[in-house]
Amino acid sequence: MRGEVRVPHALWQQLRATLLADCSVETKCFLLCRTLESESRVVFLVREVVPVPDDAYVQRTAGLVETRPEFVHALLVRCAREGYALLDAHTHPWGSNPQFSKIDDRSDLQKFLTTQSMSPPFRHGSLVFGNDMSFEGRFWDYQHQQMAPIVRLSVLRAPLETRYGTGLKPPWLDKAEQTLYDRQIRAFGTEGQAVLSSLRVALVGAGGLGSQIANALTLLGVGQLVLIDPDRLELSNLNRVVGASYAQAQRGWRKVYALAQRLNRTRPPDGRTIFPLPCDARSPDALARLLSCDLIIGAVDSAVVRQYLNTVAMCALIPYLDAGVGVRSENGALKHGGGQVQVILPGETACLACVERGIRQSVEEQLTPHQRELSIRGGYIQGEVIPNPQVVFLNGVVGNLLAWELVKLATGCAPVQTYVYYDLLSQQVFPVRAERNPECLLCAVHPDSLLGQGLYGLQGYLQRPGKIKRTGKPIPAPRGG
Numbered sequence: 001m002r003g004e005v006r007v008p009h010a011l012w013q014q015l016r017a018t019l020l021a022d023c024s025v026e027t028k029c030f031l032l033c034r035t036l037e038s039e040s041r042v043v044f045l046v047r048e049v050v051p052v053p054d055d056a057y058v059q060r061t062a063g064l065v066e067t068r069p070e071f072v073h074a075l076l077v078r079c080a081r082e083g084y085a086l087l088d089a090h091t092h093p094w095g096s097n098p099q100f101s102k103i104d105d106r107s108d109l110q111k112f113l114t115t116q117s118m119s120p121p122f123r124h125g126s127l128v129f130g131n132d133m134s135f136e137g138r139f140w141d142y143q144h145q146q147m148a149p150i151v152r153l154s155v156l157r158a159p160l161e162t163r164y165g166t167g168l169k170p171p172w173l174d175k176a177e178q179t180l181y182d183r184q185i186r187a188f189g190t191e192g193q194a195v196l197s198s199l200r201v202a203l204v205g206a207g208g209l210g211s212q213i214a215n216a217l218t219l220l221g222v223g224q225l226v227l228i229d230p231d232r233l234e235l236s237n238l239n240r241v242v243g244a245s246y247a248q249a250q251r252g253w254r255k256v257y258a259l260a261q262r263l264n265r266t267r268p269p270d271g272r273t274i275f276p277l278p279c280d281a282r283s284p285d286a287l288a289r290l291l292s293c294d295l296i297i298g299a300v301d302s303a304v305v306r307q308y309l310n311t312v313a314m315c316a317l318i319p320y321l322d323a324g325v326g327v328r329s330e331n332g333a334l335k336h337g338g339g340q341v342q343v344i345l346p347g348e349t350a351c352l353a354c355v356e357r358g359i360r361q362s363v364e365e366q367l368t369p370h371q372r373e374l375s376i377r378g379g380y381i382q383g384e385v386i387p388n389p390q391v392v393f394l395n396g397v398v399g400n401l402l403a404w405e406l407v408k409l410a411t412g413c414a415p416v417q418t419y420v421y422y423d424l425l426s427q428q429v430f431p432v433r434a435e436r437n438p439e440c441l442l443c444a445v446h447p448d449s450l451l452g453q454g455l456y457g458l459q460g461y462l463q464r465p466g467k468i469k470r471t472g473k474p475i476p477a478p479r480g481g
């Protein structure tokens, strides 16, 4: 059993400011969290940072910190009432790479044994931070009656910030991978390639656009790729679906099987890591897979599915990359065409629900009058049903724009553009301002929003919420991740 923590950037800044305000003494605070649970992993989703007021400390020195039992008791009552898990956080402010002390060991065990009797089962863990926010973490595994390590902590910002617990190694590359990805390592370094190799990505949509993205991510060496799409191949797909064969289309193969078979051939024989899932993204099986990934990509033409993926990403604090394309023609002449890529970091950048209101206006402001006339009236941006014409060169450009943003987000090798728009006729790519809606019900850092609510936030979508855990086979964690 391993633990992981995900925290929106704004809450991370609050945590950092609280813990490092006075580095001459130990400081304590608490994190209220939802959890995502699978057989081998518990993900703590931070919802709220609760500082300890001065009068709630019993004692506080450079080597010891103790809070009043009444303060902790009130928090436990709140956790029980509101269904929260609790992470105790304190500092060892005299250095970096902190480790739990013998005193921490005794007091944590005592606390965990007390709180495990709360009903429903209560997730309780603790974190100790150094003066540079390096950390060691653990939580109580009540099934096995033992402490389990919290191995990594992810901050949702661009580029993504992933911290590993004291003594734990970040992802690394073996010799074979170094040879395989040599030309990319020359572009964004061994560390960057190692991050890509450790990523678990869910890609929803294996059609013209999705297959371009899957191809790019496979060539880039993304560690695990889950392809989700219920559709079957038709002959009319062969002008744009990468890797599909004529025979497969004739026999009506599922798109995800054709794509996985083709892409797995580019990997070493023992490293088949493209996983096909031929079902609707909103099914319980697909949800279990989505929740097990580090990143979600939507390349679908259904506005309903995109909004669903956006909601899952907000609830589970998973970055979401959305891409869409559209072409309009009249009497065989191409009139309008374009596409967009949006990078959504829960709690940090605008989500799909935020941009729905503002994006049209923003795009219009940045276009020339001629472009505006051609592009905006086409109505193919954000959330629109894709009109019929589909061409491989547009999918290729937009799919690779998404792959590039993903590389920047994961490796930090260049600044991320959170929204880019491509105009097919003018051959222009330009960034678009996508403003966050501070009142957004989905992504606002606010007690009432769905941000970090885990399955609590998805109940409306789940007809049989209990089924998710049973049917979802956990994906084995990639090496080093």
Ligand SMILES: [Zn+2]
Binding pocket: 350, 351, 352, 353, 354, 355, 437, 440, 441, 442, 443, 444
């Ligand atoms: Zn939003």
